[in-house]
Amino acid sequence: MNTETISQLPKAELHLHIEGSLEPELLWQLASKHQVSLPYQSVEEIRAAYQFEDLQSFLDIYYQGASVLRDEEDFYQLMWRYLCRCREQNIVHAEIMFDPQTHTERGVGFEVFMPGFLRAIKDAESQWGMSAMLIMSFLRHLSEEEAMDTLEFAKPYYAHITAVGLDSSEVGNPPSKFERVFARARELGFKCVAHAGEEGPPEYIWQAIKLLGVDRIDHGVRCEEDTELMAYIKMRQLPLTVCPLSNLKLRVISAMQQHNILRLLEEGLLVTVNSDDPAYFGGQLNANYQALCDALDMTEVQLRQLAINSFKASFLDDSIKQKWI
Numbered sequence: 001m002n003t004e005t006i007s008q009l010p011k012a013e014l015h016l017h018i019e020g021s022l023e024p025e026l027l028w029q030l031a032s033k034h035q036v037s038l039p040y041q042s043v044e045e046i047r048a049a050y051q052f053e054d055l056q057s058f059l060d061i062y063y064q065g066a067s068v069l070r071d072e073e074d075f076y077q078l079m080w081r082y083l084c085r086c087r088e089q090n091i092v093h094a095e096i097m098f099d100p101q102t103h104t105e106r107g108v109g110f111e112v113f114m115p116g117f118l119r120a121i122k123d124a125e126s127q128w129g130m131s132a133m134l135i136m137s138f139l140r141h142l143s144e145e146e147a148m149d150t151l152e153f154a155k156p157y158y159a160h161i162t163a164v165g166l167d168s169s170e171v172g173n174p175p176s177k178f179e180r181v182f183a184r185a186r187e188l189g190f191k192c193v194a195h196a197g198e199e200g201p202p203e204y205i206w207q208a209i210k211l212l213g214v215d216r217i218d219h220g221v222r223c224e225e226d227t228e229l230m231a232y233i234k235m236r237q238l239p240l241t242v243c244p245l246s247n248l249k250l251r252v253i254s255a256m257q258q259h260n261i262l263r264l265l266e267e268g269l270l271v272t273v274n275s276d277d278p279a280y281f282g283g284q285l286n287a288n289y290q291a292l293c294d295a296l297d298m299t300e301v302q303l304r305q306l307a308i309n310s311f312k313a314s315f316l317d318d319s320i321k322q323k324w325i
């Protein structure tokens with residue numbers, strides 16, 4: 001498939017951690033600005049360190065990277081650079097995750113990062129008309145009480161947050177641990193998503209659906225191991241936000257040829273393509289589509305269906321979705 005076809009297609013991105021869009025160049029620049037010492041001597045050394053064995057080995061480096069984000073301008077720059085990459089790739093709508101606890105735990109509060117994020121989003125909306133929504137993700141390796149506190153701290157910004165999510169170390173931290181905080185978030189009117197079935201078993205996907213009441217599953221690729229679950233996800237048309245290059249880098253699959261996204265698509269599941277943490281996994285959204293084309297002989301019909309799915313699975317109003325479907 002032609003790279004041009006991929007890049008010209010209007011797309012939405014639904015699974016992107018803003019902290020995972022922090023490129024080594026900005027990381028290096030901010031470390032020097034704030035005099036943070038890094039275990040690397042150059043931008044090239046940072047990039048070379050991005051080799052992972054599994055989710056945890058990635059998360060250790062990802063949290064360390066985020067520690068250079070200190071003031072409002074840093075968060076503006078981070079968001080602005082991602083939104084500019086959206087423009088280059090014809091991503092016309094993005095639903096962007098942020099991890100408040102990665103920042104509040106080190107004394108950087110909502111009053112620092114939220115104004116930076118919101119100003120960048122406003123600039124992109126006014127300069128080229130793209131739309132963006134925010135998903136506040138709880139870190140599942142921390143307690144439910146801490147997630148509940150985070151939900152409370154976010155109160156002044158509720159109007160700017162569309163959904164809550166659940167990320168970080170999956171195995172050993174099942175969705176059931178967060179049942180009460182998701183119930184509270186739903187009461188407050190937030191949409192809900194959760195990472196499930198990335199490294200964790202199909203049982204975690206069931207829990208995210210049944211106990212957390214999620215509107216979408218992030219990753220979810222292990223649903224294929226449970227036929228009843230697959231049938232249920234298909235029947236409900238519950239979207240899966242799949243991240244091919246992430247799955248390869250974190251060794252969820254050992255080669256892109258093994259990726260099950262096209263099988264799930266052909267089964268009738270509402271799967272979408274996303275970049276997860278593009279600065280760490282070696283490619284933006286279009287590179288994820290390209291990797292599927294190269295490894296799986298994806299047809300143009302399948303490519304177009306995946307792009308349409310990205311709008312169908314979004315939290316945009318139906319009237320706006322129609323424009324892209």
Ligand code: ADE
Nearest residue numbers: 017020167168195276277
């Ligand atoms: N945080 C950032 N990227 C993540 C991923 N792929 N899985 C879980 N938590 C994450």
Ligand code: ZN
Nearest residue numbers: 017167218276
């Ligand atoms: Zn993710």
